[in-house]
Amino acid sequence: MAPIDGAGPGGWRALAGELARLGRWRLAGVTALVVVSAVAEGAGLLLLLPLLDRLGVTGGGSAAPWPLSTLEGALGLYVVVVVAAALVMRARLLAAARLRLAFTDGLRDRLHAALLRMEWSGFQRLRQADLVHTVIGEVGRAAMMVEWLVAAGAALVTMPVLLAVGGMLSPEMMAATLAAVVVAALLSRPLDRRSAALGRAMGEAARGLHAELTEDLGGLRVIRAFGAEEARRSRFAEGMRELRARQIDHVAAVATSGAGLRAGGAVAAAGGMAVAVHGFGMAVADSLVFVLAFARLTMAGLRLQEMRRHILFALPALEGALALLERAESAAEPPSAAAAPSLERELRLEGVAVRHAGAAAPALADIDLAIPARGVTAVVGPSGAGKSTLADLLLGLLPPERGWLLADGVAVVGAARGAWRRTVGYVPQDAFLFHDTIRANLRVADPAAADAALWRALEDAAAAELVRGLPHGLESVVGDRGARLSGGERQRITLARALLRRPRLLILDEATSALDAESERRVQAALERLRGTVTIVVIAHRAATVRMADHVVVLEGGRVAASGPWQDVAGRTPWLA
Numbered sequence: 325m326a327p328i329d330g331a332g333p334g335g336w337r338a339l340a341g342e343l344a345r346l347g348r349w350r351l352a353g354v355t356a357l358v359v360v361s362a363v364a365e366g367a368g369l370l371l372l373l374p375l376l377d378r379l380g381v382t383g384g385g386s387a388a389p390w391p392l393s394t395l396e397g398a399l400g401l402y403v404v405v406v407v408a409a410a411l412v413m414r415a416r417l418l419a420a421a422r423l424r425l426a427f428t429d430g431l432r433d434r435l436h437a438a439l440l441r442m443e444w445s446g447f448q449r450l451r452q453a454d455l456v457h458t459v460i461g462e463v464g465r466a467a468m469m470v471e472w473l474v475a476a477g478a479a480l481v482t483m484p485v486l487l488a489v490g491g492m493l494s495p496e497m498m499a500a501t502l503a504a505v506v507v508a509a510l511l512s513r514p515l516d517r518r519s520a521a522l523g524r525a526m527g528e529a530a531r532g533l534h535a536e537l538t539e540d541l542g543g544l545r546v547i548r549a550f551g552a553e554e555a556r557r558s559r560f561a562e563g564m565r566e567l568r569a570r571q572i573d574h575v576a577a578v579a580t581s582g583a584g585l586r587a588g589g590a591v592a593a594a595g596g597m598a599v600a601v602h603g604f605g606m607a608v609a610d611s612l613v614f615v616l617a618f619a620r621l622t623m624a625g626l627r628l629q630e631m632r633r634h635i636l637f638a639l640p641a642l643e644g645a646l647a648l649l650e651r652a653e654s655a656a657e658p659p660s661a662a663a664a665p666s667l668e669r670e671l672r673l674e675g676v677a678v679r680h681a682g683a684a685a686p687a688l689a690d691i692d693l694a695i696p697a698r699g700v701t702a703v704v705g706p707s708g709a710g711k712s713t714l715a716d717l718l719l720g721l722l723p724p725e726r727g728w729l730l731a732d733g734v735a736v737v738g739a740a741r742g743a744w745r746r747t748v749g750y751v752p753q754d755a756f757l758f759h760d761t762i763r764a765n766l767r768v769a770d771p772a773a774a775d776a777a778l779w780r781a782l783e784d785a786a787a788a789e790l791v792r793g794l795p796h797g798l799e800s801v802v803g804d805r806g807a808r809l810s811g812g813e814r815q816r817i818t819l820a821r822a823l824l825r826r827p828r829l830l831i832l833d834e835a836t837s838a839l840d841a842e843s844e845r846r847v848q849a850a851l852e853r854l855r856g857t858v859t860i861v862v863i864a865h866r867a868a869t870v871r872m873a874d875h876v877v878v879l880e881g882g883r884v885a886a887s888g889p890w891q892d893v894a895g896r897t898p899w900l901a
């Protein structure tokens with residue numbers, strides 16, 4: 325569990341900064357509603373005096389202006405004021421909810437955008453389950469603070485109104501009440517620190533649970549294959565127990581302070597009533613209204629404390645979300661330039677070294693390589709040789725630690741990287757597809773593409789027949805990560821997606837698992853048809869792909885061990901035999 329300490333001033337400052345983003349007018353609107361509802365509450369209370377007067381509680385008969393001079397008039401006005409207060413309260417709750425949702429969406433949008441723009445190497449260091457937890461869970465928890473703040477603000481504004489009502493009846497008694505509220509607030513300060521620490525611990529527990537669930541769902545095939553259901557279930561149950569314990573601790577802390585304040589309030593109300601009547605000789609009606617004001621004041625104080633505790637509990641969630649935002653924004657890739665370097669002659673790597681974030685040794689070192697334009701280049705090598713790292717480098721995702729990636733002699737660095745990537749078609753090894761229709765998946769490469777262009781790309785990728793055969797054609801949904809298609813079908817759809825943008829460079833990270841002979845033949849045929857029209861780099865795992873290449877690069881231990889035509893390097897690739 326996190327050490328017990330309070331939320332630092334940084335947390336409150338961060339909250340103030342986030343609220344400022346919501347806009348001056350929005351905040352002013354909610355504040356106005358809060359003030360009006362507090363004044364309405366005080367007015368409703370004061371109206372009880374002439375009402376009690378008319379009812380004869382104080383003997384009645386005192387002069388009052390119309391409509392308060394008659395019982396019906398006083399009752400009518402009372403009802404009007406209370407109904408108006410209820411309507412203002414409704415508007416306040418609605419405005420607070422709107423403010424909370426604007427806070428949630430604003431922060432989620434900034435986080436999401438920052439994560440999408442992050443340098444690939446920085447992004448790879450983050451755990452995906454933690455990101456989902458922060459963007460969805462923690463931001464949602466942090467946003468609740470907006471409503472709590474409005475509720476706390478309402479309590480805070482109500483207090484002087486109630487103090488004024490009570491003060492009109494007995495200034496001495498009200499001064500004593502105020503002193504009691506301040507002492508109660510000071511006495512409960514240790515609980516504040518506990519709330520902040522519990523908030524942090526609850527965030528940790530919730531994150532652990534989220535990570536467990538994400539891994540269970542992602543690795544369900546392995547869990548089922550190894551019969552690990554019970555073990556995973558008990559880990560998840562342990563995570564839930566931990567989370568539940570933190571939540572109960574928090575509720576207990578809030579409930580304890582509430583019970584203390586309520587008990588103190590009751591004792592003070594009874595004592596105050598006795599003192600007011602016997603000590604100060606207050607009229608019964610006055611003392612009744614006074615005690616009512618006093619009770620509401622205690623409730624407002626109680627609510628203020630409760631909201632403060634809730635906010636302290638949720639502040640760590642905001643701090644965590646803002647820390648992630650800062651991390652993502654400070655690791656943002658440079659904005660993309662408008663124009664990308666051409667690829668008419670060759671793609672060249674000069675003295676390139678690439679090191680993954682946190683890795684001791686570089687994944688690629690001293691790479692000097694020329695990839696001829698419009699040729700087919702196969703990259704081969706044993707597992708861990710650096711093939712996928714090379715693909716990420718050519719794609720402009722990973723910047724070299726040393727050396728240069730040059731397209732027709734122009735360095736693909738800084739702002740050129742994003743622009744370069746828009747001219748590259750990429751077919752990932754896992755042939756990832758979104759849980760969406762084929763049309764939507766293809767349009768990831770070109771959102772404005774017409775159906776005719778989609779069909780052309782499908783034809784080029786030898787996938788048109790496959791899509792025509794699906795019950796809903798382009799409208800067919802492919803399932804989670806494309807699970808409703810076979811490995812070979814997925815690869816052809818991802819090839820079509822890559823071709824849709826008419827790339828200058830096509831990078832295929834070939835699936836390591838064997839495709840059936842028919843799928844393999846179709847993909848090979850598609851690549852053959854593209855030969856000479858686009859520069860193709862294939863991370864090759866199959867002999868057939870290597871044989872069709874004009875140029876083969878053999879990587880070993882992150883270095884180029886050999887390069888040249890297949891016949892020249894064949895002896896160095898026993899793993900492809």
Ligand SMILES: Nc1ncnc2c1ncn2[C@@H]1O[C@H](COP(=O)(O)OP(=O)(O)OP(=O)(O)O)[C@@H](O)[C@H]1O
Pocket residue numbers: 448680681682683687705706707708709710711712713714
């Ligand atoms: N995100 C990462 N963080 C740290 N090290 C990494 C990361 N990705 C890869 N590596 C390391 O870089 C080296 C090259 O990995 P890479 O994935 O490029 O090899 P590969 O040739 O594509 O292997 P395979 O054929 O098994 O996919 C390996 O030593 C690997 O452990």
